[in-house]
Amino acid sequence: MRGDLLDFTADPGFHTPDESPGVRWRPDHRMLIEAGRIVAVLSPTAELPAAWADAPLDDHAGRLILPGFIDTHVHCPQLDVIASYGTELLDWLNTYTFPAERRYADPAVSAEGATRFLNALWAHGTTSAVVFPTVHKVSAEALFDQAGARQMRLITGKVLMDRHAPDGLRDTVDEAERDCEELIARFHGRQRQAFAVTVRFAPTSTPAQLRMAGQLCQRHDGVFMQTHVAENRDEIRWVNELFPDARSYLDVYDRDGLIGSRGVLAHGIWLDDNDRAVLRERGAQIAHSPSSNLFLGSGLFDWAQAEQQGVAVSLASDVGGGTSLSMLRNMADAYKIQALRGTRLTAWKALYTATLGAARALGLSDEMGQIEPGRWADLAVWDWSAGPVASHRDAVARARGGDLHERLFVWMTLGDERNLVETLVAGQPVFQSPHRLPAEPSKT
Ligand code: GUN
Ligand code: ZN
Numbered sequence: 001m002r003g004d005l006l007d008f009t010a011d012p013g014f015h016t017p018d019e020s021p022g023v024r025w026r027p028d029h030r031m032l033i034e035a036g037r038i039v040a041v042l043s044p045t046a047e048l049p050a051a052w053a054d055a056p057l058d059d060h061a062g063r064l065i066l067p068g069f070i071d072t073h074v075h076c077p078q079l080d081v082i083a084s085y086g087t088e089l090l091d092w093l094n095t096y097t098f099p100a101e102r103r104y105a106d107p108a109v110s111a112e113g114a115t116r117f118l119n120a121l122w123a124h125g126t127t128s129a130v131v132f133p134t135v136h137k138v139s140a141e142a143l144f145d146q147a148g149a150r151q152m153r154l155i156t157g158k159v160l161m162d163r164h165a166p167d168g169l170r171d172t173v174d175e176a177e178r179d180c181e182e183l184i185a186r187f188h189g190r191q192r193q194a195f196a197v198t199v200r201f202a203p204t205s206t207p208a209q210l211r212m213a214g215q216l217c218q219r220h221d222g223v224f225m226q227t228h229v230a231e232n233r234d235e236i237r238w239v240n241e242l243f244p245d246a247r248s249y250l251d252v253y254d255r256d257g258l259i260g261s262r263g264v265l266a267h268g269i270w271l272d273d274n275d276r277a278v279l280r281e282r283g284a285q286i287a288h289s290p291s292s293n294l295f296l297g298s299g300l301f302d303w304a305q306a307e308q309q310g311v312a313v314s315l316a317s318d319v320g321g322g323t324s325l326s327m328l329r330n331m332a333d334a335y336k337i338q339a340l341r342g343t344r345l346t347a348w349k350a351l352y353t354a355t356l357g358a359a360r361a362l363g364l365s366d367e368m369g370q371i372e373p374g375r376w377a378d379l380a381v382w383d384w385s386a387g388p389v390a391s392h393r394d395a396v397a398r399a400r401g402g403d404l405h406e407r408l409f410v411w412m413t414l415g416d417e418r419n420l421v422e423t424l425v426a427g428q429p430v431f432q433s434p435h436r437l438p439a440e441p442s443k444t
Contacts, residue, residue, distance in 0.1 A: 001033060003029075008370070028061060030057075031065075038377050068379055072129070072314040076143060079116060089298060147193065157198040161204035180216055218257055230250065230270040261284065262284075266316060269300070289330075325417075329416050355370070357369075380420060386418035394411070
């Protein structure tokens, strides 16, 4: 595969574009891919090893090639309710989300939903995800089966909720434990799949279910834990009422042993210093979901504060609270949120976070997040621009000397899935743009 390779070797941090470490730019390089993995990266002048002379070339000269994006928090069944009008979190769940999720009890709905969802991720350049299905075991099975067929790194598990949810969407402690054990036995550690103990959020689990979930985390090596925390102020008030003994919302999870290094907590907008210290100590991450936070009116996440306290932060679409699966759109939203908080998010930091940063936070950087021999070939090929405005703006940047950060910041801010040319998961194409034009000669 040939193109302009961009990835990261370190966290660029919150610095100016020129002072950001860890950016690795390798224009017009070639990558050798075999059996799903990257086996070598060659400079423009390097000779192709003789054994590769007849290998087919996927030529993307002049296009960007990045590691596939990693979306650390997204809901498969919520493609049915993306872009629903008018409510904050708790009303939004009751009005739109819960009714949609009930349909996933039907295995056919779960299977179709998983197909639609995985295809949609790939059509946005996302090659790996931490996913919420529904309370129904079959919804997790469908995702595991279909991701497994593509050697995709997928982390999911059936949603736990045994109260404050409508009929058809509640489990019980015993039933949930049985379903989780079965899913762990069948899927955890199979191919690139991992199970996540999936507590929807504190209000929809009884204290007994939270205890059981904590025991699952302790009992099974390497399982992940995903949930929501401190997203919305009415939600937090409700959690305080339901768990008056807990020090904080985060503590509801922590006191049952749910927060460990494989913990992925969505949002965390309203955490305090104490909570952040706990997250740092446990090595858990916040899945920052900018589009969702804006759309549901949840609040402005203080990324720099989390960073300063040493908490790992990844980026997530949180569709259907979020309005786009595009990680570029989410980066553009993240930039605007940080701007309102007085911090500037570089394209370096944003792109790092959605690739190597997420892989590291998940403990999976030995398999993905970089363009490096030995890593799985989870890759996305992008056009620099789509449409007349972005093309013009990119041309202006190039005419000015082609400063790489300027071009990438414009790409991140104006780009979306229309820029996507091709997505590979474990070396196999899983998406190819129907409007794909021949690559232009290298312009950089
Ligand atoms: N909190 C509990 N469930 C959900 C959900 O589905 N989406 C979001 N954004 N927050 C939640
Ligand atoms: Zn969510």
